[in-house]
Amino acid sequence: xxxxxxxxxxxxxxxxxxxxxxxxxxxxxxxxxxxxxxxxxxxxxxxxxxxxxxxxxxxxxxxxxxxxxxxxxxxxxxxxxxxxxxxxxxxxxxxxxxxxxxxxxxxxxxxxxxxxxxxxxxxxxxxxxxxxxxxxxxxxxxxxxxxxxxxxxxxxxxxxxxxxxxxxxxxxxxxxxxxxxxxxxxxxxxxxxxxxxxxxxxxxxxxxxxxxxxxxxxxxxxxxxxxxxxxxxxxxxxxxxxxxxxxxxxxxxxxxxxxxxxxxxxxxxxxxxxxxxxxxxxxxxxxxxxxxxxxxxxxxxxxxxxxxxxxxxxxxxxxxxxxxxxxxxxxxxxxxxxxxxxxxxxxxxxxxxxxxxxxxxxxxxxxxxxxxxx
Numbered sequence: 001x002x003x004x005x006x007x008x009x010x011x012x013x014x015x016x017x018x019x020x021x022x023x024x025x026x027x028x029x030x031x032x033x034x035x036x037x038x039x040x041x042x043x044x045x046x047x048x049x050x051x052x053x054x055x056x057x058x059x060x061x062x063x064x065x066x067x068x069x070x071x072x073x074x075x076x077x078x079x080x081x082x083x084x085x086x087x088x089x090x091x092x093x094x095x096x097x098x099x100x101x102x103x104x105x106x107x108x109x110x111x112x113x114x115x116x117x118x119x120x121x122x123x124x125x126x127x128x129x130x131x132x133x134x135x136x137x138x139x140x141x142x143x144x145x146x147x148x149x150x151x152x153x154x155x156x157x158x159x160x161x162x163x164x165x166x167x168x169x170x171x172x173x174x175x176x177x178x179x180x181x182x183x184x185x186x187x188x189x190x191x192x193x194x195x196x197x198x199x200x201x202x203x204x205x206x207x208x209x210x211x212x213x214x215x216x217x218x219x220x221x222x223x224x225x226x227x228x229x230x231x232x233x234x235x236x237x238x239x240x241x242x243x244x245x246x247x248x249x250x251x252x253x254x255x256x257x258x259x260x261x262x263x264x265x266x267x268x269x270x271x272x273x274x275x276x277x278x279x280x281x282x283x284x285x286x287x288x289x290x291x292x293x294x295x296x297x298x299x300x301x302x303x304x305x306x307x308x309x310x311x312x313x314x315x316x317x318x319x320x321x322x323x324x325x326x327x328x329x330x331x332x333x334x335x336x337x338x339x340x341x342x343x344x345x346x347x348x349x350x351x352x353x354x355x356x357x358x359x360x361x362x363x364x365x366x367x368x369x370x371x372x373x374x
Contacts, residue, residue, distance in 0.1 A: 013140060013141075013142070014139065014140050015035070015138045015139060015140050015141050015143070017035075017135055017136050017138055018136070018166070020033065020035075020143065021044075021162060021166065024046055024049065024145070025046075025049040025162050025163070026049075027049070028048045028049035029046055029048075029049060029145075029147075030046060030047045030048055030147065031045075031046060031145055031146050031147040031148070031149060032044065032045050032046070032145070032146050032149040032151070033046070033143060033144075033145050034143060034144045034145070034146065035135065035138065035141055035142070035143040036141055036142050036143070037138065037140070037141040037142075039058070040056060040057045040058040041056070041057050042054070042055070042056050042057075042131065042134075042135050042138075043055045043056075043100070044131075044132075044135070045149060045151050046162075047156065047159060048159075049162070050159035050160060050161065050162065051128060051159070051160040051161075051162045051165060052124075052151065052156050052158065052159060052160070053100075053103055053124055053127075053128070053151060054127065054128040054131040054132055054135070055100065055102055055103070055127075055131060056131045056134055056135070058134075060091075060101075060102055061087050061090070061091045061101075061102065061105075063127065063130060063131075064102050064105065064106075064127065065083055065087060067123055067126050067127060068083050068086075068109075068123070069083065071115070071119065071122075071123060075114075075115060075119065076278065077113075077114045077115070077278075078109075078114060078115065079276045079278060079279070080276060080362070080366075081275070081276040081278075081279045081280070081366060082109075082114055082279070084363060084366040084367070084370070085366070085370050086105045086108065086109065087105075088366075088367060088370050088371075089105070089108070089370075090102070090104055090105040090108070100150050100151060100154075102127075103151065103154065104154070106120050106123060106124065106157075107154055107155060110155075110157070117155075117157050118157075120157040120158075121157045121158035124157055124158055124160075125158065125160055125165075128160060128165055129165060129168055129169060129172075132165050132166065132169050133169040133172055133173065136166070136169050136170070136173065137173065255279065255280065255281045256279060256280050256281070256301045256302070256369075256373055257280075257281045257282075257283060257298055257299065257300040257301050258271075258275060258280050258281070258282050258283070258300060258301065258302050258303075258304060258369065259283045259285060259291075259294070259295050259298055259300035259302070259303045259304070260272070260282060260283065260284050260285065260303075260304045261285045261286075261288060261291050261295075261303065261304065261305045261306060261309075261314075261317070262284075262285075262286060262304075262305075262306035262309070262335065263286050263287075263288070263306065263309045263310060264286075264306070265286060267306070267335075267358075268284040268286060269284075271284075271304060271365065272284060274362040274365050274366075275365070275366075275369075283295075283298040283300060288309045288310075288311060288312040288313075288314075288317050289311055289312060291317060292320065292321070292324070295321070295327070296326065299326075300330070301330075301331070301373050302330070302331040302332075302333065302369060302372055302373050303321070303327075303330065303331070303332045303333070304333050304335050304356070305317060305318055305332055305333065305334055305335060305352075306334075306335050306336065307334055307335065307336035307338060307343070308336065308337075308338075314334055314335075314336070315334075315346050315347070315349075315350050318332055318334065318347075318350040318351070318352050319350040319351075322350065322351050331353040331354070331372035331373060332351075332352050332353050332354075333352070333353055333354040333355070333356050333368050333369075333372065334347045334352045334354070334355050334356065335356045335358065335360075336355075336356075336357065336358060337357065337358040337359075353372050354368055354371060354372060356368045
């Protein structure tokens with residue numbers, strides 16, 4: 001991987017985040033600034049001096065999920081099931097060297113028509129503000145700038161003015177310091193020796209003049225960064241297409257049919273409540289004797305099968321289902337409160353696909369389902 005002479009590779013020293021950004025934007029460089037401390041690392045992606053993405057390893061998918069949850073208030077397709085599926089698919093790849101799993105997750109959401117490109121741009125901008133704010137607070141660490149990045153082969157959704165992002169972050173940091181000062185002033189009961197004054201603002205907290213002022217026009221094949229008003233207008237129009245009936249490619253598979261076999265109506269209702277109706281069609285069956293006929297009729301994508309049922313237990317029913325040609329490869333997940341080795345061995349003997357232990361959370365249930373369906 002080639003690097004530019006922007007300080008090259010530096011190992012644990014005093015950091016001047018604004019100075020680093022000033023060098024990169026003034027040169028209108030393209031590449032990735034990687035900054036690391038003992039615990040975390042930051043990746044700041046630029047194209048011709050414009051910010052295309054920013055990421056921080058600390059609570060990577062927690063941060064992404066928080067912003068997706070906020071967007072879900074206006075985008076029904078970002079319901080909890082979709083967000084859980086995204087996390088399961090991409091979080092496990094986080095440790096892979098050179099992986100940009102959070103950005104890949106955003107690309108996946110756009111590709112599946114869960115969000116529009118303009119909504120992805122809004123999401124990236126909000127993530128960038130949060131990441132850059134933590135980056136500007138760094139005092140020491142190491143860094144490296146690379147001209148070749150894994151982002152090169154992925155679509156770009158926006159080109160952000162780094163100067164405006166920095167201004168926003170500094171405003172937030174000053175606000176936080178002001179709140180801290182106000183809080184300290186109210187602690188009059190503490191001795192003077194224990195009062196801690198905030199450090200004075202250094203010259204580095206001012207935006208350097210080197211930060212590029214003029215807007216760099218992006219390449220002709222990529223749309224320029226929209227303004228907030230344009231983004232909102234685009235969001236409104238595209239949401240109507242995405243969430244309405246006018247969009248022919250919302251998802252290739254809108255509904256997964258899940259058959260739940262359990263003699264407990266309470267458990268069946270809980271599963272139905274946990275599974276979003278926009279993604280799952282849930283068929284509940286409380287009589288194991290009638291299960292085969294009902295399952296043949298509903299043609300499910302996955303079966304959740306309780307182990308302890310009267311007349312016919314789950315292991316016996318699973319064995320019978322596997323003998324039928326329609327269910328030889330169908331995912332069957334055993335649901336039980338038993339966690340012993342013998343019970344798991346029985347499940348394996350009848351060719352069960354998985355094991356879900358009661359009591360389970362919504363997250364446990366979704367993980368068990370998405371492990372076996374795509």
